[in-house]
Amino acid sequence: MVDFVLGHYAYWFTIILLAIGLYGMLIKDNLVKKTIGLSIFQTGVILFFVSIASKWGATVPVKSDEFPVTEVANYMNPLPHTLMLTAIVVGVATLGVAFALLITIYNRYETLNEQELLEKIQ
Amino acid sequence: MIGSDIPALIPITFLAFAVLIPLLGLWKRHLSYYWAVLGATIATGFSALGFYNYISGSETIRYFFGGWEPPVGIEFVYDGLSGFIVLVINTIALFVLIHSRLIGKREFPGKVTGYYSVAMLLMLGFNGMVLTGDLFNLYVFLEISSLASYALIGIGEKRAPYAAFRYLIIGTVGGSLYLLGVGFLYTVTGTLNIIDMAAMLPEVIGNSAIITALALMVAGIGIKAALFPLHGWLPDSYSYASSTSSALIAPIGTKVAAYVLLRVVLYLFGVDIIDSAIPITDIIGILAGIGILYGSVMAIAQSDLKRMLAYSSVSQIGYIIMGISLANPFGFIGAVLHVLNHALMKACLFLVSGNLRLKEGHTDITKFDDSYRKKYPWTMVAFTTAALSMVGLPPLAGFFSKWYLALGTIENSNWLLLSVILISSLLNAVYFFRILEKVYLRDPESTDEKTGIISSLTTNEVKPSMLWTTSIIAFGILAVGLLNAFIVSAIVTMFPAGL
DSSP states (O other): OOOHHTTTTTHHHHHHOOOOOOHHHHOOOOOHHHHHHHHHHHHHHHHHHHHHOOOTTOSSSSSSSSSOOOOOGGGOOOOHHHHHHHHHHHHHHHHHHHHHHHEEEEEEESOHHHHHHHHHHH | GGGGGGGHHHHHHHHHHHHHHHHHHHHHHGGGHHHHHHHHHHHHHHHHHHHHHTTOOOOOEEGGGOOOOOSSSOEEEEOOOHHHHHHHHHHHHHHHHHTHHHHHHHHHHTOHHHHHHHHHHHHHHHHHHHHHHHHHHHHHHHHHHHHHHHHHHBSSTTTTTHHHHHHHHHHHHHHHHHHHHHHHHHHHHHHHHHHHHHGGGGGGGTHHHHHHHHHHHHHHHHHHHHHHGGTTTTHHHHHHHHHHHHHHHHHHHHHHHHHHHHIIIIIIHHHHHHTTTSHHHHHHHHHOOOOOOOOHHHHOOOOBHHHHHHHHHHHHHHHHHHHHHOOOOHHHHHEEEEEEEHHHHHHHHHHHHHHHHHSOOOOBBOOEEEEEEHHHHHHHHHHHHHHHHTOOOTTTTHHHHHHHHHHHHTTTHHHHHHHHHHHHHHHHHHHHHHHHHHHHOGGGGGOSSSOOOHHHHHHOOOOHHHHHHHHHHHHHHHHHHHHHHHHHHHHHTTTTTTT
């Protein structure tokens, strides 16, 4: 049991981040806090990809004379990291659109609290 | 010569116009509409050419970007199914964009340049999702199309930005769940290419990471496709967005997500793996069935036409997903055929609601009466055609997809879903005949004295750009119904392996 917990500790952080993100989106009334929850959720997924690429005792994926290229166990897997560069850009774009919408909502209703907003909409 | 480059040319056309429109908009803003229509026309031309090549016997085109062969590089796969879906969505988008000129002047004046640029990005995302053969690339295109649709929905009525924000939160969670599923698959197989991964998955059957990935991906795509308990974002988004946005996103967006689900379930995993640990097809089949009934009942309860159509979308997407969940040839034909049929019907109905909104300023069903038939005779003919097709009257397109779905449920001896199809046809009849009864039989005098009889007798039909697009799509519903044997014979060639 202890081995199971300690052996997967990177994944526990991912799960905790996903849970915090979901909590923020579901429970918080303030729309900005919901957006922050969304960002934490996305970060959880990004860290998951980063952690699956790492290996014990491996080095950065830059070719060196010390290790031959054929021994893949010597190198970290660079592909998930490069994928996450794209995912980070997607996350930034999502935040941008979310804040643009929030500015419009605030200009129209002068509140970002979901309960007040729903009352004003009714 | 041009044939082998078609998979890349279609999305690149939209990308080029998405960049060109804002630049040319600096020069003459009112030309943005024409550039957008031009872009959609070129892309539709490429799609039609590609599908013509496929029909006349050409092989599946696999386009390798930068010359890097998969699994190292990213490829676009133009086979029968993706070619068919691309042709459908680009044709619908072309008609909706032609229709949008006057709506644009009225509903988002001064924003046309940005609007059409984002619409091009939306189509880039949808075409990329359909054509790509790489799971991570699919995520990127999914997010491009989603971000564009949040922006398009945000331009609308007063409540539209809040609806768009809710969609953004829910939709991004869906995208993230899909990405998490891709991560699980990557750890097991070490590849992201769909064809490559499909060949490897049978060797690792029973691996718990595969099952987790399947569950995460189905949940993520289910949010995008508005599968029953995950549909909460849809009604508000579609009813408060501008008429063009709803007409663009409603017929295309959820269909593309359903297509991705079809790819993942039947092509990537295959019928053997999907049900190996958890009965995922049964689960989505039951959810689709509940969604069909729930959407229809909620549609009956709405008093606004656009909102009714939005709930009807929840119901109709259920048919497509039910066809996927049957995982047999008839279900597959029904699902693919219903993508085409529902795209045509929903586009036609949303264009009609756009026509009414432009002329009357509202789409409140309780105010509909006999005068509408006299004022807008051809719009109402289009509406009636689409409504009867939704109900499933035989010569029209909607009948045939329901027919194949019913055959599929009989083949699986799934009497529960068969009864869902039959009951929902009755419910469809209830909510459409409710409107038809008002439009054709209700006497205007009894409702409102301000709408004088003299003015109501003269036709006040919408402008040709709107009338012709609506009418051509309505005619398309009839044509697809009559040519259905030919279309089905084309769909039969698209079956995934093992079906």
